[in-house]
Ligand code: DX5
């Protein structure tokens with residue numbers, strides 16, 4: 001894969017929240033494509049994270065697109081507020097959404113990029129009828145809810161399958177992976193067909209710093 005085709009989406013869940021603006025600025029200078037913001041409600045996933053005020057604050061310090069990964073019940077209730085705060089795209093889960101098509105149309109009405117996310121136990125086939133309506137697919141490579149978990153290797157055949165579906169039916173749709181992405185697993189995910197890497201701890205908890213960690217991720221993928 002060439003350098004321009006690979007996109008990095010640092011996930012701020014692993015950032016130092018006391019220095020969030022600085023860390024996002026560093027990621028921007030180092031060539032991040034977008035900032036990935038994980039929103040959790042303690043119900044859809046067994047954890048809490050952040051909400052609209054964080055997006056509002058970050059909107060003032062970065063020009064990068066802000067991508068909102070909604071791990072919440074009833075995502076529709078929050079789309080308007082997140083949009084007003086400055087969000088650029090939304091990833092909503094297939095799981096637990098009885099009206100996914102409506103949610104995706106809502107995002108489109110707001111003029112934002114729409115993506116659908118699937119958990120490790122969810123088959124690629126559920127994407128068939130919604131792929132035509134989305135700009136991105138997110139294949140979770142861990143069970144959502146926490147940072148710094150181990151990459152689930154059995155998701156690799158699914159990533160390949162989604163890549164085939166995209167190439168055949170929706171060329172240009174981004175294929176993102178999220179969870180346990182580091183210098184060892186990134187090349188496997190890219191080889192399977194991912195073109196957007198979400199990474200939290202591999203970027204924000206790295207001893208070499210944000211920029212060094214991003215360069216390392218890029219290098220290990222481009223060397224393959
Ligand atoms: C997990 C979140 C991820 C998380 C990834 O539910 O969706 O975006 O921040 O963290 P790492 O890269 O540390 O596995």
Ligand code: ZN
Nearest residue numbers: 011038069178
């Ligand atoms: Zn995420």
